[in-house]
Amino acid sequence: MSRCKMTRYREWYPNLSVITRVCESSADHDGRWLGVRRGWGSIKARLHSDTVRLQHRGAAPEPFGPVPRSRFQGGSVDVSVMASQYGKSQHRFIPYDRSSQRGEGWKDKIGGGNAHRFGAEDAERGGKNWFKITIPHGTKYDKKWLLTSLQNLCPIAFIPLNYYTEGHKVHFYLEDAAAASALCKLTRRVTDSEGNRVAVLMTSFSCPPFLKSELKPQDLERLKHCMSKRFDGSQKSLDLNSIRTDPDLVSHNIEMILNQENCMQAVIKIIQENIPELLCLNLSNNKLCKLTDIAELVNKAPNLQSLNLSHNELKSEQELDKVKGFRLMELWLDRNPLCDVFKDQTTYISAVRERFPSLLRLDGHVLPPPICFDVETSTNIPACKGSHFVSNEIQGLIQRFLQHYYCVYDSGDRQPLLEAYHNDACFSLSLPSINHLSRCRLKNYHEHSRNIKNIKDPSAWFHLLKRSRLTVVAFLSELPKTQHDMNSINVDVNTYSRTLLAFTVSGVFKEADDKLRDRVKAFSRVFITVPARNSGLCIVNDELFVRNATSEEIRCAFAAPAPSNSPVLPTLMASQQEMLSAFSKMSEMNLEWSQKCLQDNAWDFHRAAQIFTELKAQGKIPKAAFIK
Amino acid sequence: MQTRKSNPITKRRKQFGSQFLRTQIFGWRSVKCTFSSMASTVDFRTLVDQSCRYSDEFVNIYYDCIDKRRRNLTRLYLDKATLVWNGNAVTGRDALSEFFESLPSSEFQVQSLDCQPVHEQATQGQTTLLVVTAGSVKFDGNKQRYFNQNFLLTAQASPNSDQPVWKIASDCFRFQDWAN
Numbered sequence: 001m002s003r004c005k006m007t008r009y010r011e012w013y014p015n016l017s018v019i020t021r022v023c024e025s026s027a028d029h030d031g032r033w034l035g036v037r038r039g040w041g042s043i044k045a046r047l048h049s050d051t052v053r054l055q056h057r058g059a060a061p062e063p064f065g066p067v068p069r070s071r072f073q074g075g076s077v078d079v080s081v082m083a084s085q086y087g088k089s090q091h092r093f094i095p096y097d098r099s100s101q102r103g104e105g106w107k108d109k110i111g112g113g114n115a116h117r118f119g120a121e122d123a124e125r126g127g128k129n130w131f132k133i134t135i136p137h138g139t140k141y142d143k144k145w146l147l148t149s150l151q152n153l154c155p156i157a158f159i160p161l162n163y164y165t166e167g168h169k170v171h172f173y174l175e176d177a178a179a180a181s182a183l184c185k186l187t188r189r190v191t192d193s194e195g196n197r198v199a200v201l202m203t204s205f206s207c208p209p210f211l212k213s214e215l216k217p218q219d220l221e222r223l224k225h226c227m228s229k230r231f232d233g234s235q236k237s238l239d240l241n242s243i244r245t246d247p248d249l250v251s252h253n254i255e256m257i258l259n260q261e262n263c264m265q266a267v268i269k270i271i272q273e274n275i276p277e278l279l280c281l282n283l284s285n286n287k288l289c290k291l292t293d294i295a296e297l298v299n300k301a302p303n304l305q306s307l308n309l310s311h312n313e314l315k316s317e318q319e320l321d322k323v324k325g326f327r328l329m330e331l332w333l334d335r336n337p338l339c340d341v342f343k344d345q346t347t348y349i350s351a352v353r354e355r356f357p358s359l360l361r362l363d364g365h366v367l368p369p370p371i372c373f374d375v376e377t378s379t380n381i382p383a384c385k386g387s388h389f390v391s392n393e394i395q396g397l398i399q400r401f402l403q404h405y406y407c408v409y410d411s412g413d414r415q416p417l418l419e420a421y422h423n424d425a426c427f428s429l430s431l432p433s434i435n436h437l438s439r440c441r442l443k444n445y446h447e448h449s450r451n452i453k454n455i456k457d458p459s460a461w462f463h464l465l466k467r468s469r470l471t472v473v474a475f476l477s478e479l480p481k482t483q484h485d486m487n488s489i490n491v492d493v494n495t496y497s498r499t500l501l502a503f504t505v506s507g508v509f510k511e512a513d514d515k516l517r518d519r520v521k522a523f524s525r526v527f528i529t530v531p532a533r534n535s536g537l538c539i540v541n542d543e544l545f546v547r548n549a550t551s552e553e554i555r556c557a558f559a560a561p562a563p564s565n566s567p568v569l570p571t572l573m574a575s576q577q578e579m580l581s582a583f584s585k586m587s588e589m590n591l592e593w594s595q596k597c598l599q600d601n602a603w604d605f606h607r608a609a610q611i612f613t614e615l616k617a618q619g620k621i622p623k624a625a626f627i628k
Numbered sequence: 629m630q631t632r633k634s635n636p637i638t639k640r641r642k643q644f645g646s647q648f649l650r651t652q653i654f655g656w657r658s659v660k661c662t663f664s665s666m667a668s669t670v671d672f673r674t675l676v677d678q679s680c681r682y683s684d685e686f687v688n689i690y691y692d693c694i695d696k697r698r699r700n701l702t703r704l705y706l707d708k709a710t711l712v713w714n715g716n717a718v719t720g721r722d723a724l725s726e727f728f729e730s731l732p733s734s735e736f737q738v739q740s741l742d743c744q745p746v747h748e749q750a751t752q753g754q755t756t757l758l759v760v761t762a763g764s765v766k767f768d769g770n771k772q773r774y775f776n777q778n779f780l781l782t783a784q785a786s787p788n789s790d791q792p793v794w795k796i797a798s799d800c801f802r803f804q805d806w807a808n
Contacts, residue, residue, distance in 0.1 A: 379769025
């Protein structure tokens with residue numbers, strides 16, 4: 001078979017690892033491997049021994065029966081492929097006829113030697129420098145055993161990279177052509193404990209997927225711009241048809257190959273962040289061969305109703321299982337290899353409907369409407385509200401407490417907090433379970449994080465809990481200096497009784513030493529307090545949860561000018577405003593001091609007045625209080 | 629004859645199990661003083677250990693219930709329990725029942741869990757646990773969101789069994805991105 005023909009087939013089927021021969025005329029074909037016979041002698045021997053082991057165990061999508069021995073006499077093999085048999089898609093070449101006995105499975109059986117030859121030759125041509133080794137049914141073996149067994153037989157040491165599993169197969173990459181071809185020769189040399197022989201297949205890659213990194217920020221911006229042009233707001237539809245050839249992207253040298261994980265992930269991220277309300281998505285003409293990445297959109301754009309996947313390279317209906325989470329009403333799938341797999345229209349529709357029961361239109365044709373069951377329930381969740389204080393009194397109490405607490409907490413010296421804590425107060429800290437990148441930003445907190453889900457050692461549960469006011473404040477003093485955005489603070493009162501007031505505070509803060517905006521953190525803190533003298537609160541339990549702030553939170557954080565060191569006055573309610581102006585008039589103090597006096601006395605006018613009179617008589621009120 | 633009030637020592641024993649038998653050696657008067665003077669480090673350690681185990685078990689039960697057996701969820705709450713759900717206050721079993729019915733079906737994933745035994749002074753001797761969780765939740769028809777939640781669990785005598793049961797006295801839930 002001529003080499004240029006092979007490269008053409010390789011383009012269409014990059015994973016092709018078996019040699020077949022196109023029979024254009026019967027004259028050429030005498031039932032043998034023509035043109036490749038020379039030098040393929042080793043295959044003949046392998047074919048003989050393999051005849052006994054033709055049956056695949058496990059879930060092979062195209063099972064085939066054992067081929068009679070006679071066919072292999074003298075090593076002659078008849079694999080005839082007729083393009084004409086597949087009238088449906090003239091332009092698409094399908095080498096394997098499902099109904100034929102011989103077609104299936106040859107790929108795997110004979111793969112070893114053939115692919116090796118072509119792989120190495122490709123490398124010599126300089127195009128492809130990486131080799132992907134595939135072990136069918138490799139998932140059932142222990143990785144260490146598999147690699148050691150192969151290495152023991154292989155004369156050249158190899159380093160497997162990016163070892164991963166796909167279904168029942170195991171893949172890893174090699175950079176070394178010599179090692180790759182040596183490994184290939186080992187196909188079926190290793191026998192496992194059940195007596196099966198381990199096949200080793202190879203394909204070559206110019207650049208394996210795991211090397212591709214994420215898109216650069218400026219490329220992401222351009223992509224976002226391009227996508228926004230292709231987005232129709234009135235229909236909430238996004239048209240990514242043939243996005244690789246989009247002039248905007250091409251002119252900036254951005255290659256949007258949606259088949260590559262990094263490109264698809266970038267698109268998904270942009271959809272998630274900007275248009276989660278997406279209703280229609282067109283991904284036609286993008287040579288997509290799998291839908292694994294798009295499956296992530298099921299959670300991120302849950303309202304998607306119309307999906308166009310036509311003119312792609314989806315090979316199996318199992319791909320649809322990955323996206324069956326979408327409640328699609330309209331789907332285009334035509335011009336995908338998987339369509340040709342179905343015997344007739346009815347089976348095709350039935351298979352699609354299995355995944356999308358409420359589908360109304362397929363490939364542009366209206367389907368008979370399905371009869372549903374009325375089990376749909378409302379998907380509305382109640383609207384979110386801000387702080388929940390149970391009463392004005394409690395609001396005043398908590399707000400005063402928090403102002404004072406965070407004033408000290410942000411001041412750089414946390415020792416005065418000793419007064420706020422009970423003798424036997426408890427404190428603990430927890431963090432979200434996070435990936436490595438976020439962990440770097442939370443490094444100051446990470447080693448003290450008490451996450452009982454992750455920590456199995458009971459003594460750690462005890463040691464990570466700080467008890468007694470001295471221990472608690474000592475620990476708090478070690479945490480980085482902070483500046484809390486008091487405008488972002490939100491309070492929910494959990495419950496209260498005569499002896500207990502529990503409330504949850506949430507908001508954002510930044511670590512005062514860091515000038516970078518992205519070091520803003522968010523927190524959620526539960527305080528359980530008991531009444532203290534002077535109508536204050538004394539903390540008995542304190543639990544702090546810290547996480548990195550989201551981009552939205554960072555954007556809104558510290559929007560107002562940073563508060564000065566003096567405590568911020570809380571917003572007053574109408575009744576309080578009235579009381580304040582009355583008090584101020586009566587006492588002749590300015591508003592600030594009047595408010596202070598009222599607050600210190602829980603907005604009890606008479607008591608405040610009494611206290612005021614007493615203090616005034618004792619001469620304890622500074623002149624500043626009367627300056628208006 | 630004087631009606632006998634429940635002896636707080638036996639009550640305490642029931643609450644904390646046999647590990648706290650040593651509290652029996654203190655007389656009635658001593659019980660009245662704050663817990664801090666009685667609790668030695670060993671007791672507290674056991675208390676912490678137990679709290680962690682109970683809270684782990686609770687979290688598994690609660691989130692399994694809210695995902696798969698939503699109708700039974702209110703049984704975990706006290707009659708007068710309060711729920712503050714993203715600033716919406718819901719009090720009492722009936723209101724809670726209605727509220728949970730109105731929420732779409734959920735899929736919770738708890739990613740972090742912390743707990744503390746609540747100080748006796750706040751609870752007047754009633755054994756209480758503070759349980760703090762965080763993770764992600766996907767309500768049907770809505771996108772996945774991160775949340776913070778905390779509970780106050782309190783031990784109550786149960787009519788159905790000899791042993792006390794944990795009941796939720798308060799529940800505070802908020803999405804991390806509630807403001808959006």
